Amino acid sequence: MHPAPGKGAAEDSAGSHQGPQCGRSQGHLQPWLLRPDHLDSLQGRTTLASRQILVTHVGAKSPADGVVQVDDVIVGVAGKPFEDDARKSIAYAIQNAEKESGKGILKLSVIRAGQPQDLELKLPVIGTYSATAPWNCPKSKRIFEDACKALENEPLKEDWAGPVNGLALLATGNPDYLPKVREFARKLAPTTLDLSQKTNGATWDLGYRNLFLCEYFLLTGDKEVLHGIREYTLSMARGQGMYGTFGHGFSAKTADGKNHGSVPPYGPVNMAGLPANLSIVLAKKCGISDPEIDQAIARAAGFFGYFTDKGAIPYGEHEPWPFHENNGKNSITAILFSAIGNKPAETKFFSRMAVAGYCSRECGHTGQGFSYLWSALGANVGGPAAEAAFFREASWHLDLVRRCDGSFTYDGAEQYGPGKTDDDTYYGKSSYSGLSPNATFVLTYSLPLKKLIITGREQDQKSWLSRDEVAASIAAGHFDLDRKKLSADELVEAFAAWSPVVRSWAATELASRPECKAMVPRLIELAGGNDIHVIQGACETLGLIKSVEALPALVKQLSHSDRWVRYKAAEAIKEMGGAAQPALDDILKALVSTAEPLSPINWADPIQIAHGQLAAAVFSSPLKESLKTADPRLLYPAVRMVSRNPDGM
Incomplete structure (x- = not known):
């Protein structure tokens, strides 16, 4: 656990995020095991069972200095x-102590050298x-x-x-920062x-x-800086893949030597490509025009828009x-569609997903840095009420990672792992691969100022x-419980819920109930x-309970006009495995x-x-x-069609 304001550096005795974790023995305290459930961890409940905090360092001149000691166990x-x-x-407890009514007093119960102390x-x-x-919050203003x-x-x-630091400085609206930011911008975009x-x-x-330069x-x-923006934007537009994606680098050429082929191995990485695509959209707002730019925006809108409602x-x-x-x-996809404009369904869906995603803030591939950077900004696309609801759910963590000097730490590691400072001290440096937590949370607390596109300027x-919709989005976040x-x-x-995640969780839960088998006729209907x-x-439910009686209904939906209905029907058949054999001929048909041709791309x-x-x-x-034993007259054409299916990651 990262240092928090008013206390020394502390480590949750649950330890890390994978496998059994032992608390440290302190006198009569015995080591205990924490085995976080994977779903719990993905939903922000990694330390749900923790009941102790081991102090590993105390910051000099912090409120804990001279009071808390290393190896104290806070209980x-x-x-x-x-x-x-x-x-x-x-x-x-920190939040309560910081209130006027709390008078700044934080009372801790600890075990020191085996003895309890207050x-x-x-x-x-x-x-x-x-x-x-x-918004309209003196505490937020002070923290900012x-x-x-x-x-x-x-x-x-x-x-x-x-450039993220530069974006954060711009978002403050402080004119004193402009000379420093101007120098940086011109260095990135020489004529x-x-x-x-x-x-x-x-x-x-x-x-x-490019995102920084555009803002x-x-x-x-x-x-x-316009010349530089044009160079960056056209370079990325030309390097975008055929589906609107990017990898760590650009796409390969097509077979006939043109731009916009497939993204070569390692393959597409949407966390790299989304900021690139967003910057292309903002470059158009800067007045940069070229057919490549319009086509790149259309491809990105097509690919990422596909995931709406899915x-x-x-x-x-x-x-x-x-x-x-x-x-x-x-979250960044919500900002992308908001910036593109005239995409109400996509903008609303992804902003709702961002709001509902408050539980998943503490999870991310290679760490949670991008989650912390973009999540509040994405929720903000849904408006002040949406952002306020998201903020209420996340505020405990914002105060947990804030130090007594007003700086922030990065609390994260691979997937839902814990963070630490570089030297394991209270005031040590802390970042996600160089991404400043101070810049990250300055952007969060700057939202009321609306200085940048990414912080809410020009929102529709x-x-x-x-x-x-806000209430339903918050409820969706904890529907798994x-x-x-x-x-x-x-x-x-x-x-019938708005959230595809809720719909799937409901199906999974229903399939686990004994009474579900008796509901098969109703589910088929x-x-x-x-x-x-x-x-x-x-x-989905019928597939999970492997209902053979449902095969005719499932096969019929394989050609439904809605592609996600097709997917769910196919997924259900996959769940049935060999039990789906009676419908094999129709499935092969x-x-x-x-099957559809690779070109032109069907964005549905x-x-x-x-x-x-x-x-x-x-x-x-x-x-x-x-x-x-399948009929080869059905099998061989099916094999040919499958061999032409796009091979994504």
């Missing part, structure tokens, strides 16, 4: 032992978050100002992370820059540089991630979420209905009839994920054993 707050997640409990820390009183925080002071001392490096022959750019660096120009009107943006070119957020990718209020309390009928009702959301939930399913799922059902599940 409670306010005179009571921890009864819930120790990390969250101490964060809430300690008292004196924290600064900075108030309470308002109901609309970070302190974080700005920490950020202004950090360098602006010419890598991918330096001699020539990228016309660049064929394999570093997407991370180019995307974030800088739109804020200041400094025409000296799930979270995945790592690369494959099926949706089955949670509300995936390391900030839904028509895309803001209603009060009911709430579903346990619902009846079978209530789970069926959840098939629902699978043949008119509501595509309900159809999807019914198909569907493989042929639903650009990489033919639904067809790919059906191919997996036939050739990668136990059903493949039945192919030995």
Whole structure:
């Protein structure tokens, strides 16, 4: 656990994130085991069972200095032992102490050298978050100002992370920072820059540089950087892959030597490509025009728009991630569609996913840095009420990673791992691959200022979420817990939810209930209905319980006009495995009839994920054993169609 304001560096005795973790023995305290469930960890509950915090360092001149000692084990707050997640409990205790009513007093119960002791820390009183925080909130304003002071001392490096610092300085609206930012912008965009022959750019660096430069120009009107923006933008537009994606670098040429081929191995990386695509959109707002730019925006809108109503943006070119957020990718996609404009369905969906993704903030491939950077900004696309709701759910963690000097730490590691400072001390440096946590959270707390496109300037209020939509989005975030309390009928009702994640969680829960087998006739009827959301939930449930009686209904939906209905029907057949053998002939026919040419790309399913799922059902599940006796007149055409399916990551 990272240092928090008003206490020394501390480590949650749950330790890390994988496998059994032992608390450290302290006198009569015995080591204990924590085995975090994978779903719990993906949903922000990695330390749910923790009840102790081991102090590993105490910051000099912090409120803990001279009070807390290294190797103290914190076992409670306010005179009571921890009864819930120790990390969250101490964060809430810090928030209560910082209130006017708390008078800055933080009471800790510790075990020191085997003996219980009560300690008292004196924290600064900075108030309470308002109901609309970070809007109209004196506490948020105080935190923002302190974080700005920490950020202004950090360098602006010419890598991918330096431009994020530049964006944060711009977002403050402080004119004192402009000379430093101007110098940095002109250094990144010299008038001699020539990228016309660049064929394999570093997407991370180019995307974030261009994003910063575009926001800088739109804020200041400094025409000296326009040439650089044009060079960066055209280079990336030419290097974009055929589906609107990027890898760590650019796409390969097509077979006839043209741009926009496939992204070569390592393959597409959407967390690199999304900032690049967003910067191309902003470059158009800067007045940069070229047919390549318009085509790149159209491809990006087509590919990422496909995931609307289906799930979270995945790592690369494959099926949706089955949670509300995936390391900030839904959040930046919400900003992307908001910036493109005239994309109400996509903008609302991804902003709702960002709001519902508050539980998943502490999870990310290689670490959670991008989640912390983009999640609040994505929720903000849904309007102030949406952002305030998201902020309420995340505020405990924001206060947990804030140090007593106003700076922030990076609390993260691979997947849902814990963070640390570089030297394991309270004031040590901390970052995600160079990404400043101060810059990250300055952007979060700067949202009310609306200085940048990414922090809410030029938002279309028509895309803001209603009060009911905000409430439903927050409820969706914890539906994985709430579903346990619902009846079978209530789970069926959840098939109609706005969230594809909720629909899937409802199906999974219903399939685990003993009464589900008796509901097969009703589920078959629902699978043949008119509501595509309900159809999807019914198909998924029928597949999970391996209902052979449902095969005719599932096969029929393999050619449904909605591609995600097709996918869910194919997924259900895959779940059945060999039990689907009676319908093999019709399944093979569907493989042929639903196949589509690679070109022109059909943006209703650009990489033919639904067809790919059906191919997996036939050739990668136990059903493949039945192919030995299949009619070759049906099998061979199916094989030919499957061999032409796009091979995404």
